[in-house]
Ligand code: FES
């Protein structure tokens with residue numbers, strides 16, 4: 202069974218008939234072709250599927266697409282302004298904060314929201330935030346370094 206929904210994704214309005222059983226993760230990947238949102242555990246544990254719903258991070262595998270009706274969603278594809286990289290993406294690139302990259306879109310989306318609320322985070326606060334994300338490759342050290350670098354970069358760009 203399908204239901205008509207309207208969502209704004211990365212600033213673009215969409216009106217679609219969504220399967221009532223489709224998760225938000227499957228909807229953005231399969232209906233909107235935004236495959237940067239990854240699906241790992243499908244149980245709300247790994248954080249790979251994180252997107253922003255009205256600016257707040259949510260697990261897109263735990264939400265139905267129809268529950269997002271009328272809301273604004275930001276996926277990893279909508280994080281950067283224009284064609285360049287977002288400062289958080291630049292920091293992950295520069296500090297080697299990824300290896301296979303499977304966890305990376307979800308972490309970066311979460312970090313963008315986290316740094317809005319914690320513009321000068323301690324390493325402990327960063328590690329606490331990362332508790333909601335599983336990375337099987339990096340051991341987290343370089344991810345923490347990348348987030349700290351992103352915070353510095355955003356702070357200096359706001360001063361300029
Ligand atoms: S796929 Fe959603 S939390 Fe793991």
Ligand code: FES
Nearest residue numbers: 300302336337338
């Ligand atoms: S970089 Fe491979 S899972 Fe995190």
